[in-house]
């Protein structure tokens with residue numbers, strides 16, 4: 705009687721495709737674009753330069769594609785696969801710190817919540833950036849968003865009125881320079897969103913490290929190659 709040898713190693717190495725190319729390439733492109741936008745937006749870098757603006761547009765496109773993919777993409781890419789209630793998220797985190805967090809093939813409840821938080825904050829960052837840039841008279845929203853400073857010296861009938869005093873002119877140009885640099889309140893909101901996104905990204909990477917350690921599998925490798933060990 706012949707016994708066909710079954711290799712345990714082979715069985716253990718069975719993998720399953722989890723992350724499709726849109727998710728994987730989108731993720732690493734997002735990491736690069738966000739890093740470029742964040743670093744080039746630092747004040748020492750002189751505000752919104754071309755690198756900041758273009759990497760910000762790329763972040764916006766990647767997030768938009770990911771949101772659409774969350775509705776039409778394959779199983780593990782869908783929002784319906786990784787949106788959990790608060791109780792499940794808390795239970796998962798509790799279990800995780802006690803070393804008995806369940807292993808998920810797709811995003812875990814906490815991972816899924818982090819993905820949503822990141823996508824929301826990235827949308828907020830890009831949205832406020834576009835508005836602030838528009839207020840400075842630049843970008844796709846320039847024609848739609850009213851400029852922060854519109855030094856108009858026309859009277860109510862729209863006829864040109866008296867010339868502004870030098871003091872008014874100085875104040876207007878200082879405010880305009882400020883709006884160019886910061887985009888006013890919207891610009892501050894933009895900075896806030898960007899910093900919250902960065903803080904979330906740091907937490908996200910720590911969470912990825914912790915889950916990888918707990919489940920003895922590299923989630924980073926899975927996000928690069930798309931595969932994970934088949935369900936235990």
Ligand code: HEM
Pocket residue numbers: 727730731734735738770781810811812815816819822823901905908909912923924925927
């Ligand atoms: C070098 C730093 C980073 C590493 C190593 C990393 C790693 C990962 C890994 C392993 C996953 C899959 C998590 C899981 O298995 O549930 C993931 C998902 C994700 N990460 Fe990161 N990440 C990094 C930085 C970032 C940054 C900076 C952002 C955004 C600002 C980000 C946004 C996301 C998003 C949105 C997902 C969900 C992917 C999807 O379902 O499309 N990541 N990341």
